[in-house]
Amino acid sequence: MAFGRRRQEEKPAAEPAGTEAEAPETGEAAGGPWDAAVDTVPEMERLDFGALQVPIGPGIEVQVNLEPNEFDAEGNPVNGRIVAITVVAGESSMQLQALAAPKRSGIWDELRKELAEEVTENAQGQVQDADGPFGPELHAMIPAPLTPEVLEQMPAEMREQIPQEIIDQGYAWQPLRFIGVDGSRWFLRAVVTGAAVQDEEQWQFLEDVFRQVVVVRGDHPMPPRELLELTLPAEAQQAFAQQEEESEDDGFDPFQRGPEISEVR
Template identity: 40%
Template sequence: MAFRRREKRTELSKLDATPPWDVKQREEPEPTTGPFDERDAPDDEVTRIDLGALRVPIWPGVDVRLDVNEAQQVVFATLVADQSQMQIGVFAAPRSEQIWDEVRNEIAESLVAQGGAGSDSPDGPFGTELAATLVLPDGKTPARFIGVQGPRWFLRAMIVGPAATDREKAGVFEDAFAKIVVVRGSDPLPVREPVPLTLPKDVVAPQDADQA
């Protein structure tokens, strides 16, 4: 599920990037848990697949699927395990303004308009989440939306399937999400614009999900 784009231009639709020579240094608390910005990437032994803007951990028993658009550009990475899946996307974000509250509300409104549901769940391991019900062709299914904002990036995950309501089954996805490293890059992008992902070397572009 993609973010709903608003047609009316607002402050949030402006480019988020400031020229590198105009960046001001400021004191920021160092994160102790992931997901991580590349500058805070842990020196660990975790194997990660390189998707350009994302370094996604490879866990035993977890398959990694790359979702592409009609232009054959990678837009999401999806982890699949035990009849559940977690879709991960990274988006441009403002330097200082937090956007997760607004994004979460918009997702909930969209779900309700489609016959589903969405409500805040404040006790998630990564902060406030959205507990949701998706309407799919074969019926309704539970989902969780997780959002974490870093330096000029916003990482969003959607967990669908039994793991959306079973915390034990969700553990493998939560652990993987916490080990993600974001490499935002310096290219200017409109706020909420997906940060482009790339295929790993020696990997052939998969089919669009609509064509699979």
């Protein structure tokens, strides 16, 4: 497996999450992701999802990932909770999740081992340990199915670039990059997919976004690994409420693709 990586000497040593460091001469962002409890969080425009505050700006689209937790009599989802936030930039995406963690020990080392087992044993994929700007990472390759339904949903220009032999075998290898940061009683995980896994320029854009994420842990006790609560920003709640009002007569389905929280300029 080959993964595009910056040479180690070009990377500064990883700083503890939420601390401030002197910016290197290259102009690369220093410090972060940030803990909301510290006073050194850089000011910038962010969307407030409760446990996560995600930066926005030109070229960034932010989406919410829902997990259904209620079903009607016919088994259709009627309600759900937000379990992750996904940042989309160009041909790349980065899914963010914040978890509770012990006060005096991190959980990334243990989670990384479990992820490796899941990829190799359950997904029949391949894994590789790596060092990144935030410390140890896990790089993976998993077989992604190329069913007729998946191919039909692809843009025509993308579908035309897939070699016929790949289509005939029914799957293509999808690269993934798992990044983890242990903070103060919290853990932040990112899963990077798309071009940024191997393209340095696209990765740099997402790296800068990741460095400016703010985690709001809160004071309430939580068991380790439990997801920190994510909520919709006020502007998104208004958009969904308006959509529900407009589609009441037709039977509103909250799991249909609706208004997205995005900024693309």
